[in-house]
Amino acid sequence: xxxxxxxxxxxxxxxxxxxxxxxxxxxxxxxxxxxxxxxxxxxxxxxxxxxxxxxxxxxxxxxxxxxxxxxxxxxxxxxxxxxxxxxxxxxxxxxxxxxxxxxxxxxxxxxxxxxxxxxxxxxxxxxxxxxxxxxxxxxxxxxxxxxxxxxxxxxxxxxxxxxxxxxxxxxxxxxxxxxxxxxxxxxxxxxxxxxxxxxxxxxxxxxxxxxxxxxxxxxxxxxxxxxxxxxxxxxxxxxxxxxxxxxxxxxxxxxxxxxxxxxxxxxxxxxxxxxxxxxxxxxxxxxxxxxxxxxxxxxxxxxxxxxxxxxxxxxxxxxxxxxxxxxxxxxxxxxxxxxxxxxxxxxxxxxxxxxxxxxxxxxxxxxxxxxxxxxxxxxxxxxxxxxxxxxxxxxxxxxxxxxxxxxxxxxxxxxxxxxxxxxxxxxxxxxxxxxxxxxxxxxxxxxxxxxxxxxxxxxxxxxxxxxxxxxxxxxxxxxxxxxxxxxxxxxxxxxxxxxxxxxxxxxxxxxxxxxxxxxxxxxxxxxxxxxxxxxxxxxxxxxxxxxxxxxxxxxxxxxxxxxxxxxxxxxxxxxxxxxxxxxxxxxxxxxxxxxxxxxxxxxxxxxxxxxxxxxxxxxxxxxxxxxxxxxxxxxxxxxxxxxxxxxxxxxxxxxxxxxxxxxxxxxxxxxxxxxxxxxxxxxxxxxxxxxxxxxxxxxx
Amino acid sequence: xxxxxxxxxxxxxxxxxxxxxxxxxxxxxxxxxxxxxxxxxxxxxxxxxxxxxxxxxxxxxxxxxxxxxxxxxxxxxxxxxxxxxxxxxxxxxxxxxxxxxxxxxxxxxxxxxxxxxxxxxxxxxxxxxxxxxxxx
Numbered sequence: 001x002x003x004x005x006x007x008x009x010x011x012x013x014x015x016x017x018x019x020x021x022x023x024x025x026x027x028x029x030x031x032x033x034x035x036x037x038x039x040x041x042x043x044x045x046x047x048x049x050x051x052x053x054x055x056x057x058x059x060x061x062x063x064x065x066x067x068x069x070x071x072x073x074x075x076x077x078x079x080x081x082x083x084x085x086x087x088x089x090x091x092x093x094x095x096x097x098x099x100x101x102x103x104x105x106x107x108x109x110x111x112x113x114x115x116x117x118x119x120x121x122x123x124x125x126x127x128x129x130x131x132x133x134x135x136x137x138x139x140x141x142x143x144x145x146x147x148x149x150x151x152x153x154x155x156x157x158x159x160x161x162x163x164x165x166x167x168x169x170x171x172x173x174x175x176x177x178x179x180x181x182x183x184x185x186x187x188x189x190x191x192x193x194x195x196x197x198x199x200x201x202x203x204x205x206x207x208x209x210x211x212x213x214x215x216x217x218x219x220x221x222x223x224x225x226x227x228x229x230x231x232x233x234x235x236x237x238x239x240x241x242x243x244x245x246x247x248x249x250x251x252x253x254x255x256x257x258x259x260x261x262x263x264x265x266x267x268x269x270x271x272x273x274x275x276x277x278x279x280x281x282x283x284x285x286x287x288x289x290x291x292x293x294x295x296x297x298x299x300x301x302x303x304x305x306x307x308x309x310x311x312x313x314x315x316x317x318x319x320x321x322x323x324x325x326x327x328x329x330x331x332x333x334x335x336x337x338x339x340x341x342x343x344x345x346x347x348x349x350x351x352x353x354x355x356x357x358x359x360x361x362x363x364x365x366x367x368x369x370x371x372x373x374x375x376x377x378x379x380x381x382x383x384x385x386x387x388x389x390x391x392x393x394x395x396x397x398x399x400x401x402x403x404x405x406x407x408x409x410x411x412x413x414x415x416x417x418x419x420x421x422x423x424x425x426x427x428x429x430x431x432x433x434x435x436x437x438x439x440x441x442x443x444x445x446x447x448x449x450x451x452x453x454x455x456x457x458x459x460x461x462x463x464x465x466x467x468x469x470x471x472x473x474x475x476x477x478x479x480x481x482x483x484x485x486x487x488x489x490x491x492x493x494x495x496x497x498x499x500x501x502x503x504x505x506x507x508x509x510x511x512x513x514x515x516x517x518x519x520x521x522x523x524x525x526x527x528x529x530x531x532x533x534x535x536x537x538x539x540x541x542x543x544x545x546x547x548x549x550x551x552x553x554x555x556x557x558x559x560x561x562x563x564x565x566x567x568x569x570x571x572x573x574x575x576x577x578x579x580x581x582x583x584x585x586x587x588x589x590x591x592x593x594x595x596x597x598x599x600x601x602x603x604x605x606x607x608x609x610x611x612x613x614x615x616x617x618x619x620x621x622x623x624x625x626x627x628x629x630x631x632x633x634x635x636x637x638x639x640x641x642x643x644x645x646x647x648x649x650x651x652x653x654x655x656x657x658x659x660x661x662x663x664x665x666x667x668x669x670x671x672x673x674x675x676x677x678x679x680x681x682x683x684x685x686x687x688x689x690x691x692x693x694x695x696x697x698x699x700x
Numbered sequence: 701x702x703x704x705x706x707x708x709x710x711x712x713x714x715x716x717x718x719x720x721x722x723x724x725x726x727x728x729x730x731x732x733x734x735x736x737x738x739x740x741x742x743x744x745x746x747x748x749x750x751x752x753x754x755x756x757x758x759x760x761x762x763x764x765x766x767x768x769x770x771x772x773x774x775x776x777x778x779x780x781x782x783x784x785x786x787x788x789x790x791x792x793x794x795x796x797x798x799x800x801x802x803x804x805x806x807x808x809x810x811x812x813x814x815x816x817x818x819x820x821x822x823x824x825x826x827x828x829x830x831x832x833x834x835x836x
Contacts, residue, residue, distance in 0.1 A: 044749045044784045051733045051741060088779060114783035136726045136786035139733070 032057035034146050035079060039069040039097065040086040040112075045135065049084070052139045066092035073105055077218045080107060081149045084133075087113035087120060095127045099271070102128045103264055104219050106156075108148040112137055126271060219261055223250065227261060236269070713832070723826075724794075726786065749784055750827055756781050757823065760816055775801065781819075 036058045040046045046062050053060040061080070063069045066089050073080060083101055087094035098109050111124040112133040124132040130148040133141050219227070230247035231239040241259040248258070718724075730742050756777055763774050778801050785794040800815030 042752065042780060042784055044745060044752055047745055047748060048730065048733075055733055086783075088776065114779060114786055135783045138726075139729060 033059055034149065035059045035081045036061070036145070037069060037072065037080045037083045038062045038085075039066055039083065039089070039094075040064060041089045041091075042086070045086070045137075049137065049142075052137070052142050055139065056143050058142075065089070066094070066097045070097065070100060073101060073107070074220070077105055082108045082110065082130075082145055084110045084112060084145070087111055087115065087124070095123060098124075098127045098129055099268060103268055104221075104224065106152075106264070108152045110145060110148065128267070128271075223248075223253075224261075226250065227258070227265070231262070231265065236266075713829070746830055753781055753784055753823065756784075757820060 036053050038046060038049050038053065038060060039062075040049065041064050043064060046064055050060050050062050061072070063072065066085070069083070069085070073083070085094050085097055089097075094111055094113075098111065101107055101109050108130040109128070110131045110133060111129040112135055113120060114135040116134045121132045130152070131145070226248045227244065230244045233247060234240070234243050239262060241255045241262055244262065245253060245255050245258045718727075727742075730745055733741055760774065760777055763777070778797055782794060782797045782801070785797060797819055800819055
């Protein structure tokens, strides 16, 4: 669907001339003419691969040394669409090459090897490979590689949209994903370079159409060094795209460029350091530099969020991990990774992880600590994950999470989820990268769906909880774009209550706010959610609930997007009780803040309520700093996380379902709303009094 | 007549390869890749394969002879061989390689040697079988 969706949005966006033009043209021949670069030290394999690829009508270039390949890529940045590389090579490790390519060129990379050990494959994923093929490679496997290119482009495009829109008025945040989104001119710039995939030159013409087109920035070695120097000077924690930009003082370089590059860089760093910490958490790697699209904001956010209770993150992660393991059922491969998000946002996982856990825990408080504030960039990244997250966040998360739920409301809420998910992805710092466990699917899915809704809705939704979020509003937008980054990495949407992880992200968001543009394209692909969804497609209805926030607009996403919404909602806790399908659905009631008396029903609640016409009551609970009231008694782990998260956040809105399980927890105040799956309901809220409002109202 | 006979011979030989499991489906895949533009593709591939693997096997032999042999290195070579053999569809050789690798992992040097020897045997036999096949 990537291709189709990609193309679709292209066409929707008027500005995306590039895309459109290219899209149309590309569509015709695509995937023929795909420019592939194959790297393998074994000449036999090289020859065979070349032949196979030619048989698929691709444009093949082969080389047997990694160094050669890198220099070829550097010389001709836009000369290739995808790279296939062997893992074991004499001169350079395949993974290293993978990282370089991701950081510098951001091309999709496929790893291959005769080695099919799980560790190696995991390594590939964490380093950001789009795919991993086992030798001997079958020609059928090669026939499909074009999907990675499309997916990536789609994500990038979204990302581009997102970041661009916030800052630049002309850029509409809408993600091309959804038909609703009208791609703004921005698309041209970033996307053009990417999109070009098949028609190398057709896209060029398109650039002119969009006003905002930003010429694709090629991160040359010198530029990158300047960048790194600037980052080091500022300190990785404080490295904000704006400041980096100033320090670098490169004409023609925009903040978005820096932001996205920073995102990648952070992922890369995370990978380096995080891997050692948690074998599982290292989802970060998936973020792979490629995912880095999150933009620099994420990094910052991440850094900021990182400050989030480290412990909470740890707990979240642990919880997430624990959960994920428990879940075993979780199809999402990423799930484990989610927890891994050792990246700053380990918490991100929560949303996702939760979903997985859902099986286990009903608790899945969908509250994904999705730091709504996640910078738009991040959002983009998040979307991927977020999208999977069940788009709940979608409005905010514009990250792909949209797919299902996009309900703006959910978005807010979902965002956390999405974020969480995205967070999982990789440090994406909140970025909605919600790498849906499906990883790749997310992006493509989510983006389209939610994106549209999100834009509109997020505003509404945001109000309630997003106070903090509002800042980040950009955050919401994220992810859709960002998600693209997630190369299939199935963002391990932080299944773990990673909410905490989100928190960090949230921080970014503030900066990002602008970035976030509404285009929060949730990646419906939230795999996480999907996973959950799978369990209980019914549960998704809950998601719809989340959507309800979105003032019904988004709700559509809920229903439709089972997958998506699920992810989002999932996070909300559907995860946990997925089984509840029936109950859940109607329940997604959002508890308005006053119910428990906690939390200042921040305006958001009201907004939510209004938004929600549906009976769903949003319960805004102030998450007592101290009282991580666990909504779900079962989720102990999550509770801790939640509390930790909550502490950070301050208040949250939680959506409870009839069973009293927290479905969605939107954290407001300081941090952008995190969707935590396991929303830790303040102790006082234990008595959920949900009005069993059914989501019927929700105009899904 | 003559050609028919030859064709039959070829077909018979080919079939025997599959029956004996000397070659597997990947070989068929290679054959599929052959076309007008590249009539001798399979042969080319195998030529390259034999060339490379001969070198690799030599290296293995050398390594075995040295006193201080690093298992890691040996493993690496075997891995390479595995990749190549798998790609060309040399099934038996591949099996032997896998067996050898497993033994190697356990650290059984003697067993590894034996395994390598077996592998070599298969390899040689494959070579012997395919050469006439290609010539035909």
